[in-house]
Amino acid sequence: MAQAVTLTRGRWLRFGFGTLALAAIGLHASAVVVREGQAAVITRLGDPLRIATEPGLHWKAPWPIDETTYLDMRRRIYETGHTEMLTRDKKNVIARTFVVWRIGDPLLFSQSVGDQSQADGKLDGLLTNAAIATLGGHDLSALVSTEPKDLQVDQIEGELLASTSTVALENYGIVIDQIRLERISLPEENVTAVFNQMRAERREFAAKYQAEGDREAKHIRSEADLEAAKIRAKGDEEAARIRGESAAEVAKTYADAHRVDPQLYRFTRSLESLDQLVTNTSSLILRTDSEPFSLLQGQPAK
Amino acid sequence: MLRLLFALAVIGAIGALGAAIAVPAPAVLDAVVMLGLAAGVIAGTAKTRALRRRRRERATDRHFEPPPVDPDPELRDETSSVAAAPELPVTTEQPASPEPSTETSASPNVEPTGEASGARQVSIPPAKKAPVVAPPSSPADDLDALRTWIAGAAITLVTLEHVWLFDAARRTSWVATGIVIAACLAAAGAAGLAARYLTSIEVAQWSDAPALGRGARVTAWLLVLAAIATAAARLGVTAVFWTAHLVAAAVIVGACIGLLRKRIDRDHPAFPLELGVLAVFGARPNMIGSMLDAGERRLGIDLRSTWALTVVRRSILPLALGLAALGWLSTTISIVHSDERAFVERFGVPIEGPALSPGIHVHWPWPIDHVARIPVQRVRSLVVGHEGEESGPENVLWARQHAANEYTLLLGNGRDLITVDATVQYRVVDPRAWAYACANPSDALRAIAYRTVMRATVDRTLADALSENVATLTKGMRETVQHDADELGLGVEVIDFTIGGMHPPVAVAASYQAVVSAELGKVTAVVDARAERNRLLPNAEAEAERAASAASAEAAERLARAAGEAWSFRALEAQYNTAPEEYRFRRRLETLENGLAGRELTIIDDRILKDGGGLWLRP
Numbered sequence: 001m002a003q004a005v006t007l008t009r010g011r012w013l014r015f016g017f018g019t020l021a022l023a024a025i026g027l028h029a030s031a032v033v034v035r036e037g038q039a040a041v042i043t044r045l046g047d048p049l050r051i052a053t054e055p056g057l058h059w060k061a062p063w064p065i066d067e068t069t070y071l072d073m074r075r076r077i078y079e080t081g082h083t084e085m086l087t088r089d090k091k092n093v094i095a096r097t098f099v100v101w102r103i104g105d106p107l108l109f110s111q112s113v114g115d116q117s118q119a120d121g122k123l124d125g126l127l128t129n130a131a132i133a134t135l136g137g138h139d140l141s142a143l144v145s146t147e148p149k150d151l152q153v154d155q156i157e158g159e160l161l162a163s164t165s166t167v168a169l170e171n172y173g174i175v176i177d178q179i180r181l182e183r184i185s186l187p188e189e190n191v192t193a194v195f196n197q198m199r200a201e202r203r204e205f206a207a208k209y210q211a212e213g214d215r216e217a218k219h220i221r222s223e224a225d226l227e228a229a230k231i232r233a234k235g236d237e238e239a240a241r242i243r244g245e246s247a248a249e250v251a252k253t254y255a256d257a258h259r260v261d262p263q264l265y266r267f268t269r270s271l272e273s274l275d276q277l278v279t280n281t282s283s284l285i286l287r288t289d290s291e292p293f294s295l296l297q298g299q300p301a302k
Numbered sequence: 303m304l305r306l307l308f309a310l311a312v313i314g315a316i317g318a319l320g321a322a323i324a325v326p327a328p329a330v331l332d333a334v335v336m337l338g339l340a341a342g343v344i345a346g347t348a349k350t351r352a353l354r355r356r357r358r359e360r361a362t363d364r365h366f367e368p369p370p371v372d373p374d375p376e377l378r379d380e381t382s383s384v385a386a387a388p389e390l391p392v393t394t395e396q397p398a399s400p401e402p403s404t405e406t407s408a409s410p411n412v413e414p415t416g417e418a419s420g421a422r423q424v425s426i427p428p429a430k431k432a433p434v435v436a437p438p439s440s441p442a443d444d445l446d447a448l449r450t451w452i453a454g455a456a457i458t459l460v461t462l463e464h465v466w467l468f469d470a471a472r473r474t475s476w477v478a479t480g481i482v483i484a485a486c487l488a489a490a491g492a493a494g495l496a497a498r499y500l501t502s503i504e505v506a507q508w509s510d511a512p513a514l515g516r517g518a519r520v521t522a523w524l525l526v527l528a529a530i531a532t533a534a535a536r537l538g539v540t541a542v543f544w545t546a547h548l549v550a551a552a553v554i555v556g557a558c559i560g561l562l563r564k565r566i567d568r569d570h571p572a573f574p575l576e577l578g579v580l581a582v583f584g585a586r587p588n589m590i591g592s593m594l595d596a597g598e599r600r601l602g603i604d605l606r607s608t609w610a611l612t613v614v615r616r617s618i619l620p621l622a623l624g625l626a627a628l629g630w631l632s633t634t635i636s637i638v639h640s641d642e643r644a645f646v647e648r649f650g651v652p653i654e655g656p657a658l659s660p661g662i663h664v665h666w667p668w669p670i671d672h673v674a675r676i677p678v679q680r681v682r683s684l685v686v687g688h689e690g691e692e693s694g695p696e697n698v699l700w701a702r703q704h705a706a707n708e709y710t711l712l713l714g715n716g717r718d719l720i721t722v723d724a725t726v727q728y729r730v731v732d733p734r735a736w737a738y739a740c741a742n743p744s745d746a747l748r749a750i751a752y753r754t755v756m757r758a759t760v761d762r763t764l765a766d767a768l769s770e771n772v773a774t775l776t777k778g779m780r781e782t783v784q785h786d787a788d789e790l791g792l793g794v795e796v797i798d799f800t801i802g803g804m805h806p807p808v809a810v811a812a813s814y815q816a817v818v819s820a821e822l823g824k825v826t827a828v829v830d831a832r833a834e835r836n837r838l839l840p841n842a843e844a845e846a847e848r849a850a851s852a853a854s855a856e857a858a859e860r861l862a863r864a865a866g867e868a869w870s871f872r873a874l875e876a877q878y879n880t881a882p883e884e885y886r887f888r889r890r891l892e893t894l895e896n897g898l899a900g901r902e903l904t905i906i907d908d909r910i911l912k913d914g915g916g917l918w919l920r921p
Contacts, residue, residue, distance in 0.1 A: 017623070033669065035650035037738045057649040074738060075790060077746040093712065098749040100790060144760040146714035151761055178790075182752045184712045184760065186719065191710070194719055195809045202813035206820035213824030217831035224835030228842030235846020239853030246857025250864040257868035261875050267886060268874065271893045278897040286898075289908035292891060296905065 029062035037074040039106045043067050051106050069110050075102045075177065076116075078123050084187050085132045091140045094185045097127055097160070100178040101168070108173030122172055127179065130163045143184050153181060304348045307496060307514075311341035314489050318528070321482040328463055329524075329531030329543060332550030333486065335459045336524045339557060340517060342452035347510055349445060453561040460551050479536040483529045490525035493518050516580040520557075523583065524550050553583065633668035637661070641679040643733045647672045657733050676733035681797060684744065686751045687723035710807050711759045718764045723802040724776075726751045726783060728794045735793025743792050750786040751799075754779050767804060776801055 034040045036055040043049055044066050052058040053073070060066035079098040086092055101123065103109045113119045134156055135143070142152040160179040168174040186194055258265040278284070288296045315337035322330040500515030527546045534542035557580060582596040636658075638644045643657040646665050650672075658673070665671040687709040710719040728747060730736045740746050758779055759767060780799035787794050806814050878885045 028669070031669075033650045035647060035672075036652050037741075038650065055647075055650040055652075072741050074741040075746075076741040077749050079745070079749055091716070098753070100746070140716050144712050144714050144716050146761055146763055146766075148761060153757065153760065180749070180753050181756065182749055183709075183756055185710050186712055191719065191807075194717060195807065198718055198806065198810040199813040202810065202817045205817045206813075209817065209820035209824045213820075213827035216824070217827035220828065220831035220835050224831075224838045227835075228838045231839065231842035231846050232849075233846075235843075235849040238846070238850035242850060242853035242857050246853075246861050249857075250860050253861070253864040253868050257871045260872065261878070264875055264878050264882075265871065268871070268889070271889055274893055275897060278901075283902055283904070284898065285904045285906060287906050287908045291887070292894070293905050296907075 026062060030060055030066075032058040032060050032068050034058060034070075037072065039071045039073045039103070041069045041071065041106055041110045043069070048107050048111075053106065071103055071106050071110060072116065073103050073106070075100055078120055079182065080124050080127050080131075082183070082185075083128050083131055085135050087135055087140045087143070088137055089139045089141075092187050092190055093135070093140065093143065094183075094187055095131055095135060095143075095181060096183040097131055098180055098182050099123055099127055099164075099176055100180075101174050101176045103173060104169055104175035105173030113172050113174070119172070119174065123168070123174070126164050126168060127160070130160050130179075134159045134163060143181075157181060304344055304351070308341055308344045308348065310492060310496070311337050311344055314492075315341060317485060317489070321485060321532075324478050325482045325532050325535065328547035329528040329550050330482065330486070331463050332460065332547060332554060333489075333525055333528040335456050335463075335554055336521055336550070337489075338459070339452060339456045339554065340521050342448070342456075343517060343561075344514070346445060346448050346452065347514065349448065351510075353445070449561055449564075453558040456554055456558045460554050463547075463551070476536065479532055482532050486525050486529035486532065490522045490529065493522035493525060497522060513580070516583075520553060520580050520583045524553060630667055634664055634666065634671075636663050636665065636673040636675075638663060638673075638675060639677075641677050642675045643678040644673050644675040645734060645737075647674060652734060652738075674733075674737055676730055676736055678730045678733055681727050681729050682744070683725050683727045684748050684751060685723070685725055686748070686755055687721070687802075711756060713759055713764055713767065714761045715763050719807050720759055720764055720767055720804065721807045722755050722759065722804050724751070724755055724779075725798075725800045725802060726796060727798045727800070728787075728796045730793060731795045732793030735791050739791040739793060743794070746790055746792060747783070747787060747794065750783055750790075754782045754786070754799075757782070764806060768806075770804075772801055772804075 032040050032042065032052060034052045034055050034057075038055065040052040040058065041048060042052065042058075042060050044061070046067075049060075049066065060068065077098055077100055080096060082094045082096050084092060084094050101119075109119075113122060137159075138152060138156060139150075141147070141150040142156060145151050157179055161176060164179065165176045168176050185191075286293055288294055315334055318330055318334040318337055322334055497515045497518035500511045500518055503511040505512060527550055531543040531546035534540075534546065560580075583592055636644065638658050638660045640660045642660065644663070645657050646653045646663075648666065648671050652674075657678075663673070665673065709723070710721050712718075713720050726747065736743055758775065762770070776799045779801075780796050783799060784796040787796065805811060
């Protein structure tokens with residue numbers, strides 16, 4: 001009896017669990033939870049039935065009758081690759097843009113694009129095309145210029161947006177909010193040339209500075225030489241002046257002294273000269289009528 | 303019947319070999335070996351039967367005895383006269399009944415037939431040969447050789463499998479895998495069918511049937527294992543397929559060892575079929591049941607009635623349910639870490655109110671509530687320009703490549719390029735905006751930062767950019783990034799925009815540095831020249847001064863001398879004035895003395911001239 005009761009209880013338990021599990025599976029199969037920033041495209045046997053854009057709980061018939069595709073409705077940034085293009089003045093530039101987009105028409109998007117990664121490819125094609133066309137209508141100076149009035153970056157971005165937004169919305173159900181230029185550079189080949197040019201420019205500057213330095217240094221040196229020569233000359237002049245003055249004074253001194261007795265001066269000066277002139281090697285011939293040789297004749301001279 | 307089985311086994315082996323080439327699963331190769339082994343065993347059994355029949359025929363020829371019982375159903379079909387007379391030992395061995403241990407299991411099966419024919423052989427030696435007691439050994443020896451050969455080959459093949467390089471990473475197409483799995487399962491079905499048929503045959507009719515049936519069952523299980531292993535190989539679950547291989551290889555090796563251990567009795571030739579492994583695994587269609595049977599036979603314990611096993615069996619369902627419920631309930635608790643803020647989404651709708659602060663929060667379980675956690679407090683940074691691969695503080699030097707791919711921008715003059723490295727630091731201030739405004743907000747911020755740098759360089763020349771005041775520049779850039787981020791509603795606060803480096807591209811940086819060097823060189827040259835000048839001028843001044851002072855000294859000396867001489871002259875004059883004549887005379891003579899002393903003199907008498915005489919002087 002007890003056996004039978006437990007058996008029945010077990011059976012009920014199992015039945016209850018089974019029902020619960022089935023109910024849970026059924027609920028899970030027919031509930032559609034749309035999160036904030038999402039939309040769900042519900043299709044019945046492949047036909048789009050409705051689009052749930054409001055976040056919250058939605059219902060559908062269980063699989064395989066109804067199926068759901070979730071779409072991310074938030075804004076999304078897509079950066080294109082670097083695209084080489086020609087400006088109106090035939091200059092090659094590499095530009096990179098980024099686009100801010102979101103799904104505007106979930107149904108069209110899910111039909112014509114599918115999923116997010118496909119959208120990136122589509123947008124890339126669209127943007128590259130538009131960028132080539134738009135930049136081809138502007139000079140390089142519209143992109144980069146030191147003159148603020150030449151720069152037209154905002155205008156170019158506006159043109160890009162205008163040329164793509166309609167196509168994107170009508171063909172792919174994509175709303176493009178912004179297109180922005182992210183980078184402007186030069187192609188690899190041109191970069192080498194630019195580098196060479198920049199180097200040449202720098203070399204020019206370097207040479208200029210070097211020459212200037214040389215010139216200035218030489219100038220300073222020659223000035224210094226000149227100045228030194230002048231100083232030396234001045235010194236020489238001074239010396240000469242001093243010498244001259246002293247000579248005059250010497251002469252005056254002598255003259256003053258000798259003027260007292262010119263005869264005596266003449267006499268002593270002659271004697272000194274004689275002393276100087278008659279050297280060891282000179283041979284002299286003297287007459288006996290001069291002192292003291294007059295003694296040789298036996299009588300002193302008069 | 304045996305021919306059919308043999309053909310099936312051979313076809314199966316060949317097919318499995320093909321499958322093993324197509325699909326890299328060692329268990330399939332095991333199946334090849336197992337089927338080959340089965341084919342060999344079947345061939346051996348057929349040979350045994352032929353041998354027995356020949357002997358029996360011989361026996362009937364000689365003795366006209368009633369034809370012995372041949373337990374071969376085919377034979378019975380051919381010779382319908384044969385009565386099914388079950389022998390006693392055979393009847394005891396029913397497929398379902400517990401079998402004796404492996405060592406003894408061979409004898410009951412082999413003995414009955416062997417006894418029957420052997421008895422006859424003992425009584426009547428073979429005809430053509432000499433009357434030796436031993437029968438011509440060739441058939442039994444052949445059988446023995448076959449047995450050894452099959453077992454050896456199987457073991458060798460299983461060993462060789464490891465030489466075969468299994469490229470577990472190689473993924474075959476699902477179609478090929480599916481075909482192989484289906485083929486394996488079909489083969490397993492066929493083997494199962496054969497097993498069923500063989501076990502349904504009365505032992506009395508064909509004594510080998512139960513053993514063959516067990517073999518067929520094990521083969522069927524191995525084929526199922528091969529199918530599982532193939533699927534596992536496709537899914538990349540290597541553990542499963544190596545385990546499957548090990549199990550299969552163990553079964554095969556076990557069977558081969560069983561085969562090798564049973565020597566064939568020359569007197570009672572019979573191919574050994576009672577192999578231990580087959581008895582353990584193949585005694586019943588339910589493999590686990592069969593194993594439990596074997597365990598019970600060996601150990602004497604009925605594992606089925608063990609208490610522990612019963613408890614486990616009974617509690618497994620509530621345990622699993624309880625664990626599942628616990629796991630589900632754990633989704634009601636969320637822990638928000640100290641650097642995070644979180645908010646609850648109920649059926650996808652974010653609940654209004656302030657964000658959840660750090661701590662434990664209780665909410666509805668999955669799938670009703672979902673908690674989105676955003677690391678808010680952490681300051682994040684993103685790099686503009688170069689992505690620094692190397693870790694640690696980086697040296698930002700102009701002339702050294704500091705990132706694999708330099709980020710160069712075209713400058714305002716349309717010719718020059720500049721390299722910029724910058725870092726943006728930001729923090730999420732509005733977690734909801736960060737989560738819902740944009741699918742890839744950090745990418746968005748990065749793109750904005752790149753654009754800001756670009757806008758800052760397009761209207762500048764390199765000289766402008768290099769001489770720009772970094773503080774005001776970065777301040778402006780920070781404001782631009784903040785503005786653009788707000789425009790997209792990213793919910794971030796840009797804390798700082800730092801420029802790590804703004805310089806000419808690495809390739810030309812050396813030239814720029816050369817200019818700086820030249821500029822410095824210019825200054826150096828000027829300074830050098832000035833130094834020389836500073837050396838030259840004082841030199842000259844010194845020289846001039848020296849010349850002047852030398853002249854002064856000279857003048858002073860001469861003047862002094864002159865003065866001295868003047869004074870001495872005046873003194874002389876005083877002396878002279880006292881006696882002028884004497885002085886003159888004395889001085890004259892003194893001078894002559896000084897001048898003429900020791901001199902060679904020629905003195906001439908003055909009268910020579912007075913008298914008009916002449917004098918010739920010869921030097």
